[in-house]
Amino acid sequence: MEFFEQLDPLLRTFWYIAIPSSLIFIFQTVMTFVGADATDGLDADFDGDFDGSDAPFQLFSLRNLINFLLGVSWAGISFFDSIENKTILIILSLFVGFAFLFLFFLVIRQIQKLAEDNSFDIHHTIGKTAEVYLKIPEKMSGKGKVMVSVKGSYHELDAMTEGEALPSNAMVKVIRIENNILIVTIFN
Numbered sequence: 001m002e003f004f005e006q007l008d009p010l011l012r013t014f015w016y017i018a019i020p021s022s023l024i025f026i027f028q029t030v031m032t033f034v035g036a037d038a039t040d041g042l043d044a045d046f047d048g049d050f051d052g053s054d055a056p057f058q059l060f061s062l063r064n065l066i067n068f069l070l071g072v073s074w075a076g077i078s079f080f081d082s083i084e085n086k087t088i089l090i091i092l093s094l095f096v097g098f099a100f101l102f103l104f105f106l107v108i109r110q111i112q113k114l115a116e117d118n119s120f121d122i123h124h125t126i127g128k129t130a131e132v133y134l135k136i137p138e139k140m141s142g143k144g145k146v147m148v149s150v151k152g153s154y155h156e157l158d159a160m161t162e163g164e165a166l167p168s169n170a171m172v173k174v175i176r177i178e179n180n181i182l183i184v185t186i187f188n
Helices: 009-034 062-079 086-113
Strands: 129-134 144-150 153-161 171-178 181-186
Touching: 009 062, 009 086, 062 086, 129 153, 129 181, 144 171, 144 181, 153 171
Parallel strands: 153 181
Antiparallel strands: 129 144, 129 171, 144 153, 171 181
């Protein structure tokens, strides 16, 4: 601790911020790779309705605080001997801290672009073209099967028609859904 006592008070402050924030960052990183990163584990002291926004990450979180403190402290330590004016050094350090937050925001935004909702919703078949897989009897007298592509994957679904019987391999269009059964018509 004698080392810290001999330092300039501003440099000492940067070190006191850098050491714990770096340790917490390393811990968070290890826990992320282990798979224990479901949440930060902290609740905010206020109630805010962020559900309606498209924000890619929560602005006030422990992770963001640590990223900001890492940028501020290590920039201050790195440029301490290079920049004589302490006000400029503090402003530069704050700028680097905000840059860390912005970079983290960009990384999270790019990662979220990789996320894809592949859940199947039968209502996404309306208006789609399908191929009759098993013959569909005429005038709603029985069910057949169609193959329809939704979000790049094929689904075999029950289908009925209000018109004439539809043979296998016929191309049809889904016009509506009744009781999870596709109502189709011949595709023109």
